[in-house]
Amino acid sequence: MVLQIQPPTQPEVIYPDSDGQPVANNTIQFGWIVEIKQNLDWLFADDPNVFVAGDLFWYPVEGRNKIVNAPDVLVVLGRPKGDRLCYQQWKEEGIPPQVVFEILSPSNTQTEMDKKLLFYDRYGVEEYYIYDPEKNSLRGWLRSEDGLDVIPQMEDWVSPRLKIRFALSTEGLQLYRPDGERFLTYTEISRNAEQERQRAEQERQRAEQERQRAELAEQARRDAIPRLLQMNLSIEQIAQALGLSVEEVRTLAQE
Known part of the structure; x- marks a missing residue:
């Protein structure tokens, strides 16, 4: 009798979706993360194969749950x-995030950011951008044959993948859509939506007032026809006076 020895069962690898840490360490960092993420969602709203996420754990290697990073914002084109x-790359046709954003906070150390750069370089990120709101400084890296290379000049830089433009002003980072429109904060988007709603309501009211004026003018012409007939004006004269056709006057006179 031959005994078949079953291979030991491999324990299931768990891929946590959180490390218990907050998304951001302060309101400034959180505001930038939300603004970039929401505007990218808006930019690619009509493309079903662009995935945008904020603070999402990215696991590039199956079975290695210690190899993980959570970019502040990531963009995956083609998914x-x-x-x-979480983003398990082997379940996403092996496609890594092509574009990654990090927003610095005072708690970020140089060692931490160096490790992030090595991670993104090793696992296939094509464009990597770091913005420091406190110092109002912007850095970027672009993939070449040798890996991620520093972008020497970020002012007016246009992302090859996203087609958005980067600019720095005294007020901070400005990002522009391919159509030239500036990225907006949630407050600005809400304010613009409210202004558009008010404009639409004003236009509706103007149209309603115009309709009512037209109805009153039409009724006034109708009411004038019997009086003008009593004054012995001809159908032709009434039509000319009221700006109506002869047939319209005849029809209204018979009502």
């Missing part, structure tokens, strides 16, 4: 939209 607990 469908939809909710994910």
Whole structure:
């Protein structure tokens, strides 16, 4: 009798979707993360195969749950939209995030950021951008044959993948859509939406007032026809006076 020895069962690898740390360390950092993420969502809203996420754990290697990073904002072109607990690259046709953003806070150390750069370089990021709101400084890296290379001049830089333009002003980082429109904060988007709603309501009211004026003018012409007939004016004269056709006057006179 031959005994078959079953291979030991490999324990299931768990890929956590959180490390218990906050998304951001302060309101400034959080505001920038939300602004960039929301505007990229808006920019690619009509493309079903662009996935944008904020503070999402990215696991590039199957079975290695210690190899992980959570970019402040990541963009994956070629993968469908939809909710994910984490980004497991082997389940996404092996496609890594092509574009990554990090927003610095005072708690970020140089060692931490050096490790992030090595991670993004090793696992296939094509464009990497770091913005420091406190210092109002912007740095970027672009992939070449040798890996991620520093972008020497970020002012008016246009992302090859996203087609957005970067600019720095005294007020901070400015990002511009391909159509030239500036990225907006949530407050600005809400304010613009409210202004557009008010403009639409004003236009509706103007149209309603114009309709009512037209109805009153039409009724006034109708009411004038019997009086003008009593004054012995001819159908032709009434039509000319009221700006109506002869047939219209005849029809209204018979009502």
